[in-house]
Amino acid sequence: MQYNFKEIEAKWQKYWADNETFRAENKSDKEKYYVLDMFPYPSGAGLHVGHPLGYIASDIYARYKRHKGFNVLHPMGFDSFGLPAEQYAIQTGQHPAITTETNIKRYREQLDKIGFSFDWNREVRTSNPDYYKWTQSIFIQLFNSWYNQDADKAEDIETLIAQFEKSGNSKVNAVCDENVELFSDSDWNGFSNKEKQEKLLQYRLTYLAETEVNWCPALGTVLANDEIVNGVSERGGHPVVRKKMTQWSMRITAYAQRLLDGLDKIDWPQPLKDLQTNWIGRSEGASVTFKVIVNGEKQSHKIDVFTTRPDTIFGASFMTLAPEHELVTKITTVSQKAEVDAYVEATAKRSERDRMADVKTISGAFTGAYAEHPFTKEPIPIWIGDYVLAGYGTGAVMSVPCGDQRDYDFAKHFDIPILNIFEGIDISEEAFADKDKTIITNSDFLNGLPYKKAVKRVIFELEQIGQGEGKVNYRLRDAVFSRQRYWGEPFPVYYVDGMPQMIDLEHLPIELPEVEKYLPTETGEPPLGNATVWGWDIKQSTVVSNKSIDxxxxxxxxxxTMPGWAGSSQYFNRYMDPRNDNEIFSKDAIDYWQDVDLYIGGSEHATGHLLYSRFWQKFMFDKGLVPKDEYAKKLINQGMITGTSAFIFREETTGKVLSKGLIGNNKVTPIHADVSLINTADELNVEAFKKWKPEFKDAEFILENGKYIVGREVEKMSKSKYNVVSPDSICEEYGADSLRLYEMFLGPLEQSKPWNTAGITGTFSFLKKLWRLYFDENGTKFNETEPTKENLKTLHKTIKKVEEDIGNFSFNTSVSTFMICVNELSAQKCTSRSILEPLSILVSPYAPHIAEELWHQLGNSESIATAPFPEFDATYLVESSKQYPISFNGKTRFTLELPLDLDRNGIEAAVMAHEKTIQQLQGRTPKKIIVVPGKIVNIVG
RNA sequence: GCUCGAGUGGCGGAACUGGUAGACGCGCUGGAUUCAAAAUCCAGUUCCUUUGGAGUGUGGGUUCGAUUCCCACCUCGAGUACCA
Structure with missing residues (x-):
C-alpha cells in the first residue's frame, strides 16, 4: 500500500466537514480552552506559505488540547472591511462586497486544503451587517459613557448629567477635553439642549471634535498614528499632511494607565509589551503655569508647560512654544509679528516627513513677549521653535539649556543665556541630563538637594503659590475614529441641528448604503455623500431617501465610516456566540469561555489592533459585559517567512544571460526570475522563462554543464519579487501534512526564517517512512506482538519530548523528534500495535490527515481528534549504564560506559585505570578529578 | 541616537537549570538497486598541518568545565524617532 496523500487528505477533510468534528459547544463538562488566530484580511493575492505559519501552530495546539480532554474553541473569520477592495471598486466599479466575497472564497479554499480544525460554524465577517451591528452597538455605548477618575472606570453618561444638575462640573473628576470651561448647576440647568450636548461631547468616550488629523490626500482619508510609517501612509506610501477636521475620536487616553498596568498581568512577548509601553509613553513630572508679560504689562493669558524636570526650574532661561500653539498670535508683539508669521508659515508648509528627517537644523523666532518666572519673578523670553511638538504635553516647554541638550543647542544658536544650576558640573560644552548625579545649586530653596528631593520640594512650592502641581503625562493620543471611506462600518448616527444623535440599539444594523461611485463627492464629502438613500426618519425609525430630509x-x-480596527476590536468575544441576534453574546457563552487562552498573530499589530482591542475590552469590562479586563492570557508573535528570490544575470554590454557560475568579472544586471520556474537544484527552466518574459525570447542563455543556474537571495515574500510560493502548489505536490510539518520544521515559531521549497522532501519522506511502519506492498504490517523494551523506550522518549515541546511552543524540535522516533522504530522493525497506535495520536496534531487514516486502518471507527493523548511512563526510560564523557581540562577525549549505580569513587577508579587515561596523562599526576555521577568526569592537570 | 532581538557547518537549525557542540532535515560525495530515471536503501559530510589539535561574531573575565553566566566591542535584524 502506497502513501496516497491526495486521496487521504481529501477524504478526511470531507469527513471533518460532514461530521462537524471540530464543532465547539458552549456547554460542556470539559474544561474550556480558547485558541485564537488573528483573522486575515482577504486580499486578492491569496495566501502564500508565510500566512498559515501561525495558523498551523495554533492548530497543533488546539488539536493537542482536544487530545488532552479540553473543549476547544478554535474559530476563524475574516476582517473583511478594508482599503484594497475599495481601491479596486474605484478602478473597476465592482462593488467591494463582490470582490470581498470572491477573495474570501479563495481564502477558504486555501485554508481548507491545509486541514485546519476550525469550527466554521462560528465564522464571522466584519463586513456582514449581522456582525457590524454589534460594532455599532459598542460605539453607541462608548458615546453614552464617560470616564470617572474617582471610580477609575467608565460610567453611564446619565450619572454625569446628574452631577451637572446637582453641582455643575467643578467637582467632576473626569477624563475630558482640555480647557473645559467651568459651569455651575444653575448654568447647566439654564443651558439650551444644544449647549448641553456640546458640553457632554467633551466628556463622552467617543466624541466629535475638531482635531488636527493626519490627512492623506492620495487616499482621500485621515489616518491614525499607527497607520503612518516614516511620515507616509503605511498602505501605499503616500504623503500625509496635518489638517484640521471634525472627526469622531475615541477617548483611549482615559485608559492609558490601565492599559499600561494590564501588561503586567498578561503573558505577551516582552518586545510587544515594550512597544505598547513606549507608545503609551508615560512620564512623571509637573505642570507649571507661567504668567505672560507683553510690553511690560501682565496679560490674562497663561502658559502651561509640562516638565519632567521641575527641579531645574531656576535654570529656565527661556520658554519655547510650538509654532502651532494657540497663544502665538495672541502674545506676539508688533515688532516681532513679521518674523513670527513668516516662521509659522514656513513650518506649516513643511511636511511631517521633512520635519522628522531634518532634526539637526535649529530654527525658531522670538515672540517679543516674556513669561514671569514663578519664583524669581524675572521675565524670561518666549520663543517659538519647531523642536517643540504641538501634539505632546501642552505644546510648550520651559527651556532649561543647562539640563536639556535640545534647549542647550537652541540657546547657543540664538545666543540666549545658559544658567548653570548644577553643583560641580561643567556645562561649557554640553547640557547635563544625569538625574542620578544631580545636586541643585543657584536655585534658592532647592540648593543642595538631589533630583528626587528637589522635585518633591518644588512641586510643593508650586502648589503653595497656585502655579503648578505634580502631573503624569502620556504620549498616547485619543484615536481618530472617522475615515472618509466607503468600505467600512457606517456610524449609527444622524445629525439634528449639527449635533450627533445615536440611533437606538433596536434599529441596528444601519446598513451601508449603495452608491454610484466610491470616490469623494464634488463638494469634498466622503463617498457616503453619494448615497441617495441616506436620511434617518425618526418617526419610522428607518433609513429613507435624502429627498425627504426636512x-x-x-x-x-x-x-x-469607521476605521479598519473597529471590527477587530471585539471579534474574539463574538466568536463565543456568533449567531446570536439579540445580544453581542449570551451571558452563558461569555461565562463559559471567559477569555482567550492562546492568541497567535503578527507583531505588526502591536500599537494598532492589539492596543485598541485591549481598550475596548476594558470598556466592556467596566460596563459589566465581559468578566475579564484583559482578553488574551497568552500571546505569541509568529515570525515572518521570507522568500528566496531567484535571479538571472544579464551581461550589461552583450545582453547575454550568464549562468551564475560564469559571471566572473563580467558586469551583470540581476533580474528576478519567478521561483516557480526553478527546480530544487537551482536550475532555471529556460524555455518556460522565455515564455514568461517574452522580451528574453531571443536572448542567448549561456549554460554551465548544460544547465542554467540562478542566483538566490533572501527577501520579503512578495508578488513584485516573484518569490511567492503558494500553499496550494505545495499541497498539490506533497500534501498538506508535509506542508504543516515543514512549516514547523523550518525553525522556532517566533523567529523569521527563509522559505526554501527544496527542503520539503525531508518531511515528505518522513511521512512515507511513517506510513511504511504500518504498511508494505502486501497491506497492513501491524500485529498484536508484544512490544520490545527498545520499542517502548523509543515511544515514551517521544511522548515526553513532544509534550515538553508543545508546552514550550517549540514545534520545530518535535518534528525532529518524530523523525528520530520513526527512524528508530524502522530500525527496530517494530510492528506492534501497542506502539503504532499511540504513535498515530502523537503525530495527529501535526499531520492530522495521515494520523486519521492510520487510526482508522488500525480499526478505530471514531475520529482520532479526541482520542486521549498517550501517557508518558518514565519507567521505560530507566537506564542501567551511561556513556561517560571523560574530559581532560574540560575537553572531552573519549567516552567510557559505566554502570549508573557506580559511586563517585568507583567511577574515579574505573577511569583512572583506563589505558586512554594513562595515555592522556603521559605520566603526569592529576591535580584534581571532578566526578559528577550520571553526567561527566573531568581530570585536571 | 534610543529600546529590544539575534550572531553556531555550504543552508534551515539542535543542545534541559553551565556538563560528550553541530541532533534532525536539506544539500553535497561515494555505493547498492535500475536498461535508464524517479523513488528507495547503505556509508560519509565543522575545520586543519589527522597516532593529534582547533572550534559556537571579537576581546577579556568567572569556573574543574562556558554556545549557555558577567564586562567591553563588532555585525545584522526589528521597532522608535526632537516626548520636554
Whole structure:
C-alpha cells in the first residue's frame, strides 16, 4: 500500500466537514480552552506559505488540547472591511462586497486544503451587517459613557448629567477635553439642549471634535498614528499632511494607565509589551503655569508647560512654544509679528516627513513677549521653535539649556543665556541630563538637594503659590475614529441641528448604503455623500431617501465610516456566540469561555489592533459585559517567512544571460526570475522563462554543464519579487501534512526564517517512512506482538519530548523528534500495535490527515481528534549504564560506559585505570578529578 | 541616537537549570538497486598541518568545565524617532 496523500487528505477533510468534528459547544463538562488566530484580511493575492505559519501552530495546539480532554474553541473569520477592495471598486466599479466575497472564497479554499480544525460554524465577517451591528452597538455605548477618575472606570453618561444638575462640573473628576470651561448647576440647568450636548461631547468616550488629523490626500482619508510609517501612509506610501477636521475620536487616553498596568498581568512577548509601553509613553513630572508679560504689562493669558524636570526650574532661561500653539498670535508683539508669521508659515508648509528627517537644523523666532518666572519673578523670553511638538504635553516647554541638550543647542544658536544650576558640573560644552548625579545649586530653596528631593520640594512650592502641581503625562493620543471611506462600518448616527444623535440599539444594523461611485463627492464629502438613500426618519425609525430630509422628522446620516480596527476590536468575544441576534453574546457563552487562552498573530499589530482591542475590552469590562479586563492570557508573535528570490544575470554590454557560475568579472544586471520556474537544484527552466518574459525570447542563455543556474537571495515574500510560493502548489505536490510539518520544521515559531521549497522532501519522506511502519506492498504490517523494551523506550522518549515541546511552543524540535522516533522504530522493525497506535495520536496534531487514516486502518471507527493523548511512563526510560564523557581540562577525549549505580569513587577508579587515561596523562599526576555521577568526569592537570 | 532581538557547518537549525557542540532535515560525495530515471536503501559530510589539535561574531573575565553566566566591542535584524 502506497502513501496516497491526495486521496487521504481529501477524504478526511470531507469527513471533518460532514461530521462537524471540530464543532465547539458552549456547554460542556470539559474544561474550556480558547485558541485564537488573528483573522486575515482577504486580499486578492491569496495566501502564500508565510500566512498559515501561525495558523498551523495554533492548530497543533488546539488539536493537542482536544487530545488532552479540553473543549476547544478554535474559530476563524475574516476582517473583511478594508482599503484594497475599495481601491479596486474605484478602478473597476465592482462593488467591494463582490470582490470581498470572491477573495474570501479563495481564502477558504486555501485554508481548507491545509486541514485546519476550525469550527466554521462560528465564522464571522466584519463586513456582514449581522456582525457590524454589534460594532455599532459598542460605539453607541462608548458615546453614552464617560470616564470617572474617582471610580477609575467608565460610567453611564446619565450619572454625569446628574452631577451637572446637582453641582455643575467643578467637582467632576473626569477624563475630558482640555480647557473645559467651568459651569455651575444653575448654568447647566439654564443651558439650551444644544449647549448641553456640546458640553457632554467633551466628556463622552467617543466624541466629535475638531482635531488636527493626519490627512492623506492620495487616499482621500485621515489616518491614525499607527497607520503612518516614516511620515507616509503605511498602505501605499503616500504623503500625509496635518489638517484640521471634525472627526469622531475615541477617548483611549482615559485608559492609558490601565492599559499600561494590564501588561503586567498578561503573558505577551516582552518586545510587544515594550512597544505598547513606549507608545503609551508615560512620564512623571509637573505642570507649571507661567504668567505672560507683553510690553511690560501682565496679560490674562497663561502658559502651561509640562516638565519632567521641575527641579531645574531656576535654570529656565527661556520658554519655547510650538509654532502651532494657540497663544502665538495672541502674545506676539508688533515688532516681532513679521518674523513670527513668516516662521509659522514656513513650518506649516513643511511636511511631517521633512520635519522628522531634518532634526539637526535649529530654527525658531522670538515672540517679543516674556513669561514671569514663578519664583524669581524675572521675565524670561518666549520663543517659538519647531523642536517643540504641538501634539505632546501642552505644546510648550520651559527651556532649561543647562539640563536639556535640545534647549542647550537652541540657546547657543540664538545666543540666549545658559544658567548653570548644577553643583560641580561643567556645562561649557554640553547640557547635563544625569538625574542620578544631580545636586541643585543657584536655585534658592532647592540648593543642595538631589533630583528626587528637589522635585518633591518644588512641586510643593508650586502648589503653595497656585502655579503648578505634580502631573503624569502620556504620549498616547485619543484615536481618530472617522475615515472618509466607503468600505467600512457606517456610524449609527444622524445629525439634528449639527449635533450627533445615536440611533437606538433596536434599529441596528444601519446598513451601508449603495452608491454610484466610491470616490469623494464634488463638494469634498466622503463617498457616503453619494448615497441617495441616506436620511434617518425618526418617526419610522428607518433609513429613507435624502429627498425627504426636512430636519424635522428626517435627518442626515453620518457620512464617515469607521476605521479598519473597529471590527477587530471585539471579534474574539463574538466568536463565543456568533449567531446570536439579540445580544453581542449570551451571558452563558461569555461565562463559559471567559477569555482567550492562546492568541497567535503578527507583531505588526502591536500599537494598532492589539492596543485598541485591549481598550475596548476594558470598556466592556467596566460596563459589566465581559468578566475579564484583559482578553488574551497568552500571546505569541509568529515570525515572518521570507522568500528566496531567484535571479538571472544579464551581461550589461552583450545582453547575454550568464549562468551564475560564469559571471566572473563580467558586469551583470540581476533580474528576478519567478521561483516557480526553478527546480530544487537551482536550475532555471529556460524555455518556460522565455515564455514568461517574452522580451528574453531571443536572448542567448549561456549554460554551465548544460544547465542554467540562478542566483538566490533572501527577501520579503512578495508578488513584485516573484518569490511567492503558494500553499496550494505545495499541497498539490506533497500534501498538506508535509506542508504543516515543514512549516514547523523550518525553525522556532517566533523567529523569521527563509522559505526554501527544496527542503520539503525531508518531511515528505518522513511521512512515507511513517506510513511504511504500518504498511508494505502486501497491506497492513501491524500485529498484536508484544512490544520490545527498545520499542517502548523509543515511544515514551517521544511522548515526553513532544509534550515538553508543545508546552514550550517549540514545534520545530518535535518534528525532529518524530523523525528520530520513526527512524528508530524502522530500525527496530517494530510492528506492534501497542506502539503504532499511540504513535498515530502523537503525530495527529501535526499531520492530522495521515494520523486519521492510520487510526482508522488500525480499526478505530471514531475520529482520532479526541482520542486521549498517550501517557508518558518514565519507567521505560530507566537506564542501567551511561556513556561517560571523560574530559581532560574540560575537553572531552573519549567516552567510557559505566554502570549508573557506580559511586563517585568507583567511577574515579574505573577511569583512572583506563589505558586512554594513562595515555592522556603521559605520566603526569592529576591535580584534581571532578566526578559528577550520571553526567561527566573531568581530570585536571 | 534610543529600546529590544539575534550572531553556531555550504543552508534551515539542535543542545534541559553551565556538563560528550553541530541532533534532525536539506544539500553535497561515494555505493547498492535500475536498461535508464524517479523513488528507495547503505556509508560519509565543522575545520586543519589527522597516532593529534582547533572550534559556537571579537576581546577579556568567572569556573574543574562556558554556545549557555558577567564586562567591553563588532555585525545584522526589528521597532522608535526632537516626548520636554
Amino acid at each position: 430636519h424635522k422628522n428626517v435627518f442626515p446620516l453620518e457620512l464617515n
